[in-house]
Amino acid sequence: MLPEKLEKLIGQIGETGMFEVEKGAIKKYADSIGDRNPLYWDDEYARNSRYGAMIAPPGFFGWPTQWNTTMPFFSKFREKLVSASIEEGFDKLLDGGSEYDFIQPIRAGDILASMPKIIAIIEREGKSGVMLFSTLETTFINQHGVKVAKYRQTIIHRK
Amino acid sequence: MTQIYWENIEEGNEITPLEKKPTTQDLAKWAGASGDFNPLHYEDTFAKTQHMEGPIVHGQLKRAWLAQMLTDWIGEYGDLLKFSCQFRAVDYPCVMKDLFESTGDDNPLMCKGKVTKKYTDDGKNCLDCDIWIENAKGESGTLGKATVALPSKG
Numbered sequence: 201m202l203p204e205k206l207e208k209l210i211g212q213i214g215e216t217g218m219f220e221v222e223k224g225a226i227k228k229y230a231d232s233i234g235d236r237n238p239l240y241w242d243d244e245y246a247r248n249s250r251y252g253a254m255i256a257p258p259g260f261f262g263w264p265t266q267w268n269t270t271m272p273f274f275s276k277f278r279e280k281l282v283s284a285s286i287e288e289g290f291d292k293l294l295d296g297g298s299e300y301d302f303i304q305p306i307r308a309g310d311i312l313a314s315m316p317k318i319i320a321i322i323e324r325e326g327k328s329g330v331m332l333f334s335t336l337e338t339t340f341i342n343q344h345g346v347k348v349a350k351y352r353q354t355i356i357h358r359k
Numbered sequence: 360m361t362q363i364y365w366e367n368i369e370e371g372n373e374i375t376p377l378e379k380k381p382t383t384q385d386l387a388k389w390a391g392a393s394g395d396f397n398p399l400h401y402e403d404t405f406a407k408t409q410h411m412e413g414p415i416v417h418g419q420l421k422r423a424w425l426a427q428m429l430t431d432w433i434g435e436y437g438d439l440l441k442f443s444c445q446f447r448a449v450d451y452p453c454v455m456k457d458l459f460e461s462t463g464d465d466n467p468l469m470c471k472g473k474v475t476k477k478y479t480d481d482g483k484n485c486l487d488c489d490i491w492i493e494n495a496k497g498e499s500g501t502l503g504k505a506t507v508a509l510p511s512k513g
């Protein structure tokens with residue numbers, strides 16, 4: 201049985217974050233991967249492409265418009281899930297994988313709203329005892345109200 | 360960029376592999392570009408407290424390389440629709456040879472993939488693919504799946 205405190209978190213929606221997809225940030229991201237795709241580097245090339253503008257590499261959603269609790273790796277909402285599981289004794293965390301749906305292109309200059317939601321917490325019996333698999337789904341919507349991507353992150357919680 | 364077309368791809372075809380020889384410099388660049396400043400990826404002493412031999416390559420950087428392999432392969436007129444990956448083993452960066460280059464001999468990584476299914480869905484020419492990263496020993500610690508759509512010659 202899933203502890204009540206964790207059961208209650210399923211379906212909860214976290215605060216909306218705002219992300220700006222800047223050209224410089226796109227280049228910095230592409231450079232760190234070693235990706236020289238002209239769609240991330242060459243303005244004119246990108247303007248003449250089917251996208252009509254520079255685009256973001258898949259998986260890049262820009263940077264928060266303000267310093268706040270939705271900074272990419274310090275989401276208060278994620279912390280809430282993690283601390284609730286630690287309280288129940290699940291204090292070892294593992295990355296359970298990432299999953300993306302790329303729905304529409306993300307272009308330089310876009311402002312994205314991110315909406316995180318806990319879509320699942322599942323209990324499973326593993327070799328080392330009971331484990332929890334929690335999945336946080338973040339939906340990104342651009343300034344035109346278009347859903348551009350969904351990102352699901354699964355965390356494995358062990359005792 | 361060269362463009363591949365749906366008609367030319369069959370189930371079982373390999374995705375053009377992409378080799379990476381990451382150094383701690385690359386990990387520092389990724390930290391800055393992605394916002395993941397976990398010291399596990401650049402601080403030797405901290406990494407050892409986490410039972411690692413030293414700093415490890417970010418899982419999300421490996422994810423980004425697999426995505427690059429796919430976008431390089433499908434070309435400008437291809438669409439990456441779905442992507443997933445899991446991290447089952449850690450990878451260590453290569454030793455630096457000079458200010459910019461890695462020796463690349465100690466821990467080279469190869470991003471690979473294979474087409475598992477070819478089909479049309481809602482008017483799109485889709486391919487499902489298995490994707491993974493192999494280390495020098497041929498072990499795959501990063502495994503995933505992707506769905507791409509390709510342009511048609513027709």
